[in-house]
Amino acid sequence: MWKLAQGRREEVGGDGDEEEGGSADLLKSVAAAYPASKARALLKEAFKIRQLSRRQVEAAVRKAAKLCQGQRTFTAYSQVRAEFEARRVAAAATAPANNLAHVNVSNLASAEELDFLMQAVRDENIAQFSLPKVIFYTERDGCSLRSLYRLCGLHAEATGRPQTILLVATASREGLFGAFVTHRWSTEERGFYGSGESFLFRLRPTPEVVYKWRMSSALEYFQQATESALEVGGGVDGGPPGLRLDAGLQNGQSGPSPTFGSECLVTAPKDRINEGRCRNEKGAEYCSFNVAAVEVLGFVCSNSFLA
Template sequence: MHSWKDKFTEKIANFFYEPSSSSSSSPSSSDHDQTSLPLKDESYLSSILSFLFPSQESISKEENDYEAGSLKIIKCKNSDTKDENPDLGSGKSTSSNEVFEDAIDLKTPKKHVHDLNLDSVFISSNLSQFFLSCLPNIVKGCKWVLIYSTLKHGISLRTLIRNTFEVSGPCLLITGDNKGAVFGGLINCPLTPTPQRKYQGTVQTFVFTTLYGAPTLFRPTGANRYFYICSNDMLAFGGGGSFALRLDGDLLTGTSGPCDTFGNRCLAHNEEFELKNVELWGFTHSSRFR
């Protein structure tokens, strides 16, 4: 009894067999066998069957040849499994996960986005983008920390000054009037109150306002170095003509006017106004591993 493979081989041979002219004239069985002999050659049929029904050994060989070709398949491994190929740049081996993480760090640009969930009365999305563009580079990308707010800490300039000793570096004072204008300025913390009018600050100090449509920034003009004054009963920005912004000790009222230090216009709707709230924000560097 012939097996199914023998029958299939015979059908394949008959399919490819085309009788020649000599065989058609003498259709004897011996001639037929001689004519079809090349097609029924065992090695030839074996190659056909190997193509149609590849063995497991040939499949494994093809997979190995594929992996050894020009395409390299990167497989993920556990962090404790070391890559057999050393890092060409550093001359040391690394795990596949480390290589994968490095690839993400190189291809994914880091962009620091301001936290819009801050507990602030004044900071909107538009104002947040404005601060990102005008704040010093040393605080860009830092975490915002609320140092003082009249809604949380009470109405007291002394409390505001005392809380500034918790941080160091630039801090942003934000306040506003009851008619909707938001304004303030940049100071350095901790604040040091002086009994006399002694100006402090650096050329990084500025004042701003939203009174004139889009947020407007006023930086030092170089006319003087009257950046800001801090005492137990007053906090004021600028000088020469009038204060650009002055907050009274009770943090309930204030004044604003043009000054030579910043070349600004009035920051509030009126030169004298009632304060809606006062906030002081500091900046700290947060770790990427937290």
């Protein structure tokens, strides 16, 4: 459409950026010929356009803003991020000084630890405009993987936010680690599923560490839910996945996961049982561990960010 508009402008002569009508009218008329069913085709054509100068792009943006005064329009990604940041700063300025404390609802992680995890979340809607909420806790809801799945499903349906943080405390209480996943836990899925925004992490013992998806690995073993176990991050030969919990949420395993480039999450010596080495050239270590508590945090909309 831009090329057509440029051709029309050359025919009539001069630069039509400052005129009423001209390129803008042509763009509007061509766009009207593309119903929603043709949106995909329109996008394909749009992405073929190259070599637009900054002046041309800025002129088009000014024209679009003028035509859509008073309306919420789609803007450049940088502009959206700037708006998000402005709203975040404004909300922080009016929030209590102990902001971290009043949003911390976890029974296992401190406010500072939750803040560390939220900084690793790539989804702006979750990281900036949502608050964590406990949707499952073994000491409240029982040690049942089936209950975990059910409550996560109910939360996802009610809020439209399937993302969750899984927190696992070891028997000694010296270990605290888990995963952030982007999809609801459901046994209806077959095999591993999820997205590259998922990650594994360890909060204790320190240092805190986040293991994000390694795109170069070309592996997408993000999360898996079965009746017998919950898993995050596929393992290597002879070893368990990055994190696995059994159906009773009493026992777990952890080993290196090529998907996330992670090592065994259990580092406190007193928590490591049934240790072994994977059958690979590095002989990476893995182990089993006993679980003291499991908690799942979901996300709800933060009213303080609503305009």
